[in-house]
Amino acid sequence: MSQLTGAGIINDALSMVQDQSPALRAKMLTWLNVAAQQLATDRPWLWLNSTVTVTPTNNVITKPADFGEFKYLNLPTYAVYDDRNRLTPGEAFQADNSNAGYAFPVGFTEENGTITLHGASWTVPTVMGYTIEPPPITDTATVTIWPSKCRPYFMRRVLDAYYEYDMDDRKGQSDINQMQEIKELKEWDNNQKPKTQNSRHGYRRTR
Numbered sequence: 001m002s003q004l005t006g007a008g009i010i011n012d013a014l015s016m017v018q019d020q021s022p023a024l025r026a027k028m029l030t031w032l033n034v035a036a037q038q039l040a041t042d043r044p045w046l047w048l049n050s051t052v053t054v055t056p057t058n059n060v061i062t063k064p065a066d067f068g069e070f071k072y073l074n075l076p077t078y079a080v081y082d083d084r085n086r087l088t089p090g091e092a093f094q095a096d097n098s099n100a101g102y103a104f105p106v107g108f109t110e111e112n113g114t115i116t117l118h119g120a121s122w123t124v125p126t127v128m129g130y131t132i133e134p135p136p137i138t139d140t141a142t143v144t145i146w147p148s149k150c151r152p153y154f155m156r157r158v159l160d161a162y163y164e165y166d167m168d169d170r171k172g173q174s175d176i177n178q179m180q181e182i183k184e185l186k187e188w189d190n191n192q193k194p195k196t197q198n199s200r201h202g203y204r205r206t207r
Contacts, residue, residue, distance in 0.1 A: 001047070002148045006032065006137040009151065013158040027165065028158050029139045035157035036146065040068070040134050043186065047147050048131045055125045059105070059117040068133035070110055073117075075126055078104050086110065087118055095119040153185050 010028050014020055040048065049071070054061045061073075073081040087095065087107040095106050095118040106119035115128070137144050146154070 003143045004146045005141050006139050009154045012155050031158050031161035050132050051129050053125050061115040066132045069131040071129035073128050092118045
């Protein structure tokens with residue numbers, strides 16, 4: 001899957017307007033980064049998923065530098081933890097201080113830069129799935145994390161901002177076009193994700 005560059009997106013947007021000034025180009029870069037931030041929070045896009053193998057130290061996992069949002073922890077031979085295994089402070093305290101004699105962690109808590117397992121010691125390398133925090137887009141030929149499928153959407157968002165900034169009557173139609181672009185982008189993303197399969201007996205099963 002090919003990916004976009006910041007300079008390429010801005011060049012495409014500028015090809016749609018008369019003003020080619022450096023001042024407008026700088027504004028478009030700002031608008032582009034705002035659009036990217038909003039798109040990243042719109043849904044858990046497949047291309048923002050990432051994994052890392054980590055070994056807890058004293059049951060504490062340090063988040064990677066590009067960590068955005070927790071998805072799961074795969075504790076080998078034991079279980080996969082997701083948000084359903086997130087503990088409250090009271091539950092974490094009870095798990096760490098009870099006499100239940102847990103053989104495995106029973107859940108986790110999340111802090112700003114770490115994730116902590118509770119209930120039992122765990123020193124096995126663990127796979128953590130997470131959504132990345134997209135880095136800022138620059139006006140260069142540097143490849144971004146955004147796939148080429150996002151090109152029409154980003155062009156439209158930058159043009160929306162330009163029309164709003166310039167009080168242009170084309171803003172209304174551009175808004176309509178932008179909604180269509182995000183709809184098509186979501187449909188494409190949905191088609192890339194795994195679906196729950198049917199068994200031969202007609203029952204739906206989970207993975």
